[in-house]
Amino acid sequence: QVQLQESGPGLVKPSETLSLTCTVSGVSITSYYWSWIRQPPGKGLEWIGNIYYSGTSNYNPSFQSRVTTSIDTSKNQFSLNLRSVTAADTAVYYCARGRFFDFWGQGTQVTVSS
Amino acid sequence: DIVMTQSPDSLAVSLGERATFSCKSSQSLLYNSNNKNYLAWYQQKPGQPPKLLVYWASTRESGVPDRFSGSGSGTDFSLTISSLQAEDVAVYYCQQYYTTPWTFGQGTQVEI
Numbered sequence: 640q641v642q643l644q645e646s647g648p649g650l651v652k653p654s655e656t657l658s659l660t661c662t663v664s665g666v667s668i669t670s671y672y673w674s675w676i677r678q679p680p681g682k683g684l685e686w687i688g689n690i691y692y693s694g695t696s697n698y699n700p701s702f703q704s705r706v707t708t709s710i711d712t713s714k715n716q717f718s719l720n721l722r723s724v725t726a727a728d729t730a731v732y733y734c735a736r737g738r739f740f741d742f743w744g745q746g747t748q749v750t751v752s753s
Numbered sequence: 754d755i756v757m758t759q760s761p762d763s764l765a766v767s768l769g770e771r772a773t774f775s776c777k778s779s780q781s782l783l784y785n786s787n788n789k790n791y792l793a794w795y796q797q798k799p800g801q802p803p804k805l806l807v808y809w810a811s812t813r814e815s816g817v818p819d820r821f822s823g824s825g826s827g828t829d830f831s832l833t834i835s836s837l838q839a840e841d842v843a844v845y846y847c848q849q850y851y852t853t854p855w856t857f858g859q860g861t862q863v864e865i
Contacts, residue, residue, distance in 0.1 A: 674855075684795075684803065684846055684857040699854040700754070733802055738850040739793035741814065743802035 641665040643744035657721040661734030677730040759858035776847035791851035
């Protein structure tokens with residue numbers, strides 16, 4: 640079955656870079672769009688950006704200048720880098736598959752604090 | 754960006770009763786070339802990732818109980834739970850995937 644698992648530091652200092660990886664199992668990453676979505680505490684869902692296996696990416700303009708996604712087809716993984724983080728970037732970060740998101744990771748809590 | 758607006762923000766429904774809530778988009782989600790509405794619905798319970806319920810506005814995801822149904826076209830959509838069960842207490846989100854940035858509504862909290 641398709642599974643996604645986020646991994647990365649749970650604590651990031653202000654002004655530093657948040658880096659997360661999503662490991663996909665049960666399906667090849669060489670199809671579909673793969674997205675990052677976040678949810679601040681007590682708030683709704685916010686799409687950050689996606690990547691296609693070809694390396695083509697789309698980003699939410701709210702993050703455009705700070706975000707980069709990448710993909711490693713040999714490891715069946717894709718990654719998120721979010722630069723210059725502040726406390727407002729504290730959230731649960733999810734990875735998910737598709738344009739409508741049929742498979743999600745369990746989410747990883749990232750706290751931005753010194 | 755396409756703005757998605759859900760109403761109401763919260764809804765209390767008795768067990769076994771019908772629950773209907775709305776999602777409106779700031780522009781049409783209907784793609785004329787394939788006559789599909791690029792709209793999905795999700796259910797999120799506390800501490801869990803969202804779960805896909807409906808896509809293409811009215812296609813139920815495999816395994817989703819048939820008491821959940823999506824309808825609407827263009828800019829106005831709704832999700833109906835025909836007979837509310839205790840396990841349906843959750844927040845429900847709509848999402849457009851017509852164009853990036855893909856955007857979500859703010860959510861509707863359904864309570865008993």
